[in-house]
Amino acid sequence: MNSGDRNEFTLRHLDEPEIEFDGGSETSPKRGLLKYGPRLYESDHHTIKLGVIGDRDSIRHLSELLHDMNTGIHPGSRDNPWQVPFPGLGESSKINLSINDKKGWRRKIRRRDIKTVTGESTPKKRIETFLELIQTDIDIIEQDSVRPSVIVVCIPQRVIDACTPDRQDYAKIQYGGQNQEEGSDLRSRIKLMGMNARIPTQLIKPETLDMRTDRQRASRAWNLTVGLLYKSQRGHPWKTQQIEEGTCYAGISFYKQRTTDGNIARAALAHVFHGRDHIILQSDPLPDITEDENGSPHLSYEAAKSVGEQILDYYERQLGTRPSRFVLHKPSLYWDEERNGILDATDGVRDLDLVWIRRNPQIRVFPPTDYPTLRGTLFSSSNEDTHYLYTTGYIPEETTYQGSGVPAPIEIRPDRICETQSLKLCKEILLFTKLDWNTSEFSVRMPATIRVASRVGDVLSEVDTESVVDVQPQYFYYM
Incomplete structure (x- = not known):
């Protein structure tokens, strides 16, 4: 390589962003909840009204976990300070929460029900039979004079075994082939049932309730509490002040909605404004999506313009004004048609930032220590304006790396239509890895803008043209 062709690289570490709780800020969701309590919307104490659907064993295991959550769970010793104890629930709880799971909100999946499901001849029929059982139970719970705020659906292991096709693992219980119209995802279908009933759902698999250590029990307690709180009070338990007003x-993200004649391509949009919430929008049908050589979808000019207009129209309806800055994160490069469509849609917006975020670039940074790369490490190629950000890695505040294997960065590329400095864009993306209220973990790998849109697409792909689903914009129905 000639000296004139050499690229210049910079290596820096970004400060860990803080998130806001009820009375103070912290870098850790667990420590923040323990110190200050969650953001509550109605009173100083919140009761989660919990409906439960499950078989005998799963209801028993869940009841045991809820009992432990009431008394508190200490996950480890002083040698593991990052393992934050679960403080317990109840009127005197440090996190100001209680759970009410009265028997009237419980529906038991009986042995004969499971036998009916497993007796069907194909995975497709077994899934449909199981979904009919769940729909009946949700309908009964929904009719209670005082409805629960969340329904937990515990999926029995025999149902998982029966509904999982050969050569497919349990991570995604889905029947059918590779074509979208042939498959149906069990989790997404139950999410849509809850959406129709206006009761968010929480799915629990048997392995989630199979806890051998206090560390596992504390981790499950924290994650379950955060998810149930967000769904129960219809609002996030922490926020950020670091998002600029305006x-x-x-x-x-892209998905295909099944129809009787084939697939309709749509875009799922996770929309965040002023740190308030993830607002979910479903695009109009997109007939002109093109895939590149890597299989990544791209919009036509008309589709890109429509997507941009839809986001900005919703923002203006909610806040009464158009934003002064619009940032769009996309998991693939911007083509000219997409760029031009969004430019025309955002006419009048002062600053437009188009950013490509890729999950698995082929680059790693290895520090000269025995520790993994620090979360927040930013490795930048100045000449190409390409940046590799470690959103996972060793966390000094937690004195640990909680992942498995060698941590890997995500790739961030500002488009040529981008007004904001790259360093600021990377700092914002690091912040968004702390704004997924489906977990109590320190952070997640992908920013919420991309991660949420992908999850939403998974659920909305199950809304076919024959379904009667009133699609809702709130993220808690999808998580």
Whole structure:
């Protein structure tokens, strides 16, 4: 390589962003909840009204976990300070929460029900039979004079075994082939049932309730509490003050909605404004999606313009004004048609930032220590304006790396249509890895703009043209 062709690289570490709780800020969700309590919307104490659907064993295991959650769970010793104890629930709880799971909100999946499911001849029929059982139970719970705020659905292991096709693992219980119209995802279908009933759902698999150590029990307790709280009070338990007022952030993901004649391509949009919430938008049908050589979808000019207009129209309806800055995160490069469509849609917006975020770039940074790369490490190629950000890695505040294997960065590339400095864009993306309220973990790998949009697409792909589903914009129905 000639000296004139050499690229210049910079290596820096970004400060860990803080998140806001009820009375203070912290870098860790667990420590923040323990110190200050969650953001509550109605009173100083919140009761989660919990409906439960499950078989005998799963209801028993869940009841045991809820009992432990009431008394508190200490996960480890002083040698593991990052393992934050679960403080317990109840009127005197440090996190100001209780759980009410009265028997009237419980529906038992009986042995004869499971036998009916497993007796069907194909995975497709077994899934449909099981879904009919769940729909009946949700309908009965929904009719209670005082409805629960969340329904937990515990899926029995025999149902998982019976509904999982050969050569497919338990991570995604789905029948059918590779074509989208042939498959149906069990989790997404139950999410849509809850959406129709206006009761968010929480799915639990048997391995989640199979806890051998206090560390596992504390981890399950924290994650379950955070997810149930967000769904129960219909609002996030922490927020951030670091998002500038007047800035609209959005992420885009693509999915195919099944129809009787084939597939309709759509975009799922996770829309964040002023740190309030993830607002979910479903695009109009997109007939002109093109895939590149890597299989990544791209929009036509008309589709890109429509997507941009839809986001900004919703922002203006909610806040009464158009944003002064619009940031769009996308998991693939921007083509000219997409760029031009979004430019025309955002006419009048002062600053437009188009950013490509890729999950698995082929680059790693190895520090000269025995520790993994620090979360927040940013490795930048100045000449190409390409940046590799470690959103996972060793966390000094936690004195640990909680992942498995060698941590890997995500790739961030500002488009040529981008007004904001790259360093600021990377700092914002690091912040968004702390704004997924489906977990109590320190952070997640992908920013919420992309991560949420992808999850939403998984659920909305199950809404076929024959379904009667009133699609809702709130993220808690999808998580």
